[in-house]
Amino acid sequence: MLVFATLIGLVAFANVEVVMNDRLPPDIAWYAGGLVLIATITHLFVRFFAKYADPVLLPCVFLLNGLGLVMIHRLDLSVGDGGAGMQFIWTMLGIVLFVLVLFFIRDHRTLRNFMYTAGAAGLLLLAIPAVLPDAMSEVNGAKLWIKIGGFSIQPGEFAKLLLLVFFAGYLVTKRDVLSLAGRRVLFIDLPRAKDLGPVLVAWLASLGVLVFERDLGSSLLFFGIFVAMLYIATERVSWLIIGVLLFVGGAFLAYSLFSHVQLRVNIWLDPFKYPDEAGQIIQGLYGLAHGGLTGTGLGQGRPDLIPYAKSDYIFPSLGEELGLAGVMALLIVYMLIVARGMRTALAVRDGFGKLLAAGLSISMGLQIFVVIGGVTKLIPLTGLTTPFLSQGGSSLVANWALLALLLRISDAARRPVGERAAADRGGDRKSEAATEVFTR
């Protein structure tokens, strides 16, 4: 499968070169060799350090990352600047981080020991751009960057992972009180205010920071993940209801408070009424429509007409040149990743692992829904990156780390019983891991 994924990326790359430069690049053998080498090393590494890990995930990600690189390269060729080179370096960094995470975190349960540290670090990372001066943090109206010199990162992408670790750890610790105590009002079990407090504070803090940084996409994402994890931990529908109510209220508040939110919604309702402000979404839709069923073919469309085609709008760019067929394939690959993640969450035995795997998968799924739904005008547009496809180092590296965590948990989930016992004996043993086994 990995061979197949690598091959698709290579063929796509060759295709772009032939169409746009009328020739194959002279050094294609090097590219091909290099890519195969990297894929092989990564694969062998996973085989060695997480040998029971889900075998589907890595090829899927390789495929997405490869296609993303090809598309960015293809856009470079028509816009006339470089972006693919940098993206390639980020890919390498991402893979290195992936390898490091797999190497150093031999058992995902060790992460639980760092949950408060992770939470604090996550919040800190989130908050940095908000307190930095605009010149160092603002890109296109959203304050979520740290820019030093020509170099910039989006700390929110990493904060997402750290906060997920914190949420998972915290919720596992408190799940009993959260799910059992409380009063019953109108068939809904209400949690006690004092149990609700800490999580609400964490959520409000991250949400506040995000609103302050004018990044509504992430805000929505965090909220969704949080509510979903709360629901998983407590098995209480009341959390979902409270969450939806909070969301509706928050959405209404944001709509009435911020003019840019109103504009987003109005553009979503009828983009053609706002040709200036909605130029991007209109171009994106034109591109998708132009691609039709089978697409124009790589290098033969005009995705360069879309502003931010390489980052926010990489998906419509691919949709234009690969058509509905390509779009469906990409969505199915994403679906596969998320579904495998959820299966990992179902299969793994410890609560922390379950929550973390579910959180990671849901965050990926929700992010895909929010960004792809946004660019295809299913929901109002929010500026999020498309995992593994979009240009952008922070997102890419963070998502590789996410993949590493997911693989680590799936390794634990799929490990045969005998070896599991051995691992538990040697590993960091948590009391509820054992109780989980009994309650199953």
Added chain:
Amino acid sequence: MNKPLRRLSIAILALFALLLANANYVQVINASNLREKPGNSRTLMDSYARERGDIVAGEQAIATSVRTDDAYKYRRIYKNGPMYAPATGFYGLYNATGIERAENSMLSGEDDRLFVRRTIDLFQGRKPRGATVQLTLRPRAQRAAYQALKGYQGAVIALDPKTGAILAMATSPSYNPNKLTGHDTDEVNRVQKRLAKNDNAPLVNRPLQGRYPPGSTFKLVTAAAALSSGKYSPDTMVPSPTQYQLPNTQTPLNNFGGEICGDGQQSSLEDALTISCNTAFAKLGVKLGDDAVRQQAERFGFGDSFEVPMPAEQSVFPEDPDKAQTALSAVGQYEVAATPLQMAMVSSAIANDGDLTEPHVVDEVRAQNLKTIESADPQSHGRAVSPEVARQLTKMMESVVESGTGTSAQMSGTKVAGKTGTAQHGTGQPPHAWFTGFAPADNPQVAVAVVVEDGGSMGSEATGGQIAAPIARSVMQSVINQ
């Protein structure tokens, strides 16, 4: 914890299903709708990348595509651009007019009728190329019309009365379409803005889109209504006082320059037309009633939309005029408005034994292999007047040119039928000078209408006979002497 996990998995699956459904909607179901949005530059770029067919007049390609080395691949070049502009229009970035727009699917090669050809080209590895559009315009007539209008603001249109083919279609001032086809968007936008703002309206296709009060040329319609009623013949004596007090008003209507018609009391219908007697036709209009005149006008094409294939403005006769307004309308004033095309059609119908043919400017569409895909087929728009009335009107119009207001349309050796018009439009404004007619009167080959706005060089002294008739003559001559 597995129950909520399963439920959430299903929820996420549902979200993905939504994404997939939406992708299908955008890329397939709603796609053609999106592709046809006017601002969709991709569709346009696509057609730029393909070699567009030629537009041909006579033997000459007047619009061709040449290769460029920029992203748009081809650029449109027009030969004698300003002269042919009202017909060709232009094909530029994000904009097209005229034939370029009306026949776009043929010229671009996207038309379904070219599908088989396109498929064959695809398999033979040939670059697809649009179809060639042959116009009915005759280069000599077009040149004569364009030259004759030089220095004026106005329009000329000439028709073949038998087929409805447009032989000449000129507007003045015109514009150079080559300046609007460049690939430098800023430059093109600048030129376009300047042209659009120009008070002389060079971008307006006056023969089809200019609407003017037709003035005395409309008397042909009033006369046709009278003759068609069966109660009049060219010799019938009609009242023609020197001054006519419009019914229920204090407003007097005079003849042009205060002239006297006949004996100052009455004159024959033919004489009244010959010297363009206002009072006679105003009174005639009131006598016939506005309905009779309107119905006659509609038989000549007033109130209809013509697409030649570029759309022409509708010509109108007022809905519900009172008697005074009917009187004025009968002499082509008040709210009567006609395009030059419409007035040429009036002459054309009279020339064609009363049968009105549909005007058209596309003669033939040929595929890349020269095979004809579509060719013009003369279509009748209906009968405007009976052959007998047509004959009577022809005789009266001959008299106009022979001894009336239209003498400057005379041609040696050829009988010409015509009618002049001097149309008031707003007080203090010099009148529009009109002429419409056909030649030869006994075997019509060309029908023509000319309008010169604001009297051209003669200003308020202008009459249709002095300004417009010579232009019509030179155009008719260019057709007949071919």
